[in-house]
Amino acid sequence: MNAPGIVLNIVAWGTIFILARRIYSKQDLKPIIWKLAVVIFVGLFSFSINLPYMDQQIKLAILPLGVWILYGIYSRKEEGKSWEKYRKYVWLGFFANYIFLAVSLILPLVHSGIYPKSDISTYISVITDGHIIKTHPSAANKALDRSSFRDQLDSIKEEPIYSEKWYQEAFESGLERAKLDERFPYQLSGTEAKWGSGIQPMIFVERDGKGVLISTGQKQVYFRAEKTFLMKGE
Structure with missing residues (x-):
């Protein structure tokens, strides 16, 4: 991966971390940290379509597969209380796909500005x-x-x-x-x-x-x- 790509991906993960921390700080019943991280990661799973964009393929998330999987697991536990505890993190994981989509859209523009293709x-x-x-x-x-x-x-x-x-x-x-x-x-x-x-x-x-x-x-x-x-x- 190129330097601008590394920087933008760090920014993307930093944004996800900030949003997760904001959700966590507002919860009365705190989830387990390591489970929280796993839930966000699984929430990223989605059915996506590939679209051409500036000499590359970008992924557009369509169906939240990770959300469905975790809902099926947590909705049965403690009469749905576990799902309520982790629900926002699961959806954060899915919407993180769009944060990375934004990175994919911006990256070629930044890259071509720093590394001109005509030079x-x-x-x-x-x-x-x-x-x-x-x-x-x-x-x-x-x-x-x-x-x-x-x-x-x-x-x-x-x-x-x-x-x-x-x-x-x-x-x-x-x-x-x-x-x-x-x-x-x-x-x-x-x-x-x-x-x-x-x-x-x-x-x-x-x-x-x-x-x-x-x-x-x-x-x-x-x-x-x-x-x-x-x-x-x-």
């Missing part, structure tokens, strides 16, 4: 141990020019991914697929994304050493430098 330094921040790996037989023997790459890092800009154009160029060449030159025959390894981003990208380098295709598992972004950052390898 290559989000994906490549530390290049001290960066090196080039050949991933296709057509690749020439090249190495990463760390000095050139570092100097250009702030000026490397995002560009559209020309998928159709690249495909047509390969198709119109008339060569068999096995004989085609791979457009991104190198992988950049040993680099680190910006601290706290939680991103673990796959980074591919274009044949001319100027283009960078980055895959995060959720999306792909393409960046282009003015000068090559590859040099002749050993």
Whole structure:
């Protein structure tokens, strides 16, 4: 999990704790603390549906399964007195789903504000141990020019991914697929994304050493430098 996600989840659990404490302070007959915590946790159980939202799936709680389970257990005890003692905590557990839903809605906005998707330094921040790996037989023997790459890092800009154009160029060449030159025959390894981003990208380098295709598992972004950052390898 990324740093903003950890912070927001701590805030969410803190909010649940404050609400539970407020309920507890107003009760005359106090419940057992450890049971209270278990009840809130079980109350979280729900039938949910997944909805797409900003390159992720969010869960919307629909049916309070945990509430039904605990009602079935506690409504039979002490003529329903146990249910009355824990009822508010059970429902707090269910409505906690919406607290976490709010976190899921806010998190991408916060994350994109701190770690812009259009900034290559989000994906490549530390290049001290960066090196080039050949991933296709057509690749020439090249190495990463760390000095050139570092100097250009702030000026490397995002560009559209020309998928159709690249495909047509390969198709119109008339060569068999096995004989085609791979457009991104190198992988950049040993680099680190910006601290706290939680991103673990796959980074591919274009044949001319100027283009960078980055895959995060959720999306792909393409960046282009003015000068090559590859040099002749050993």
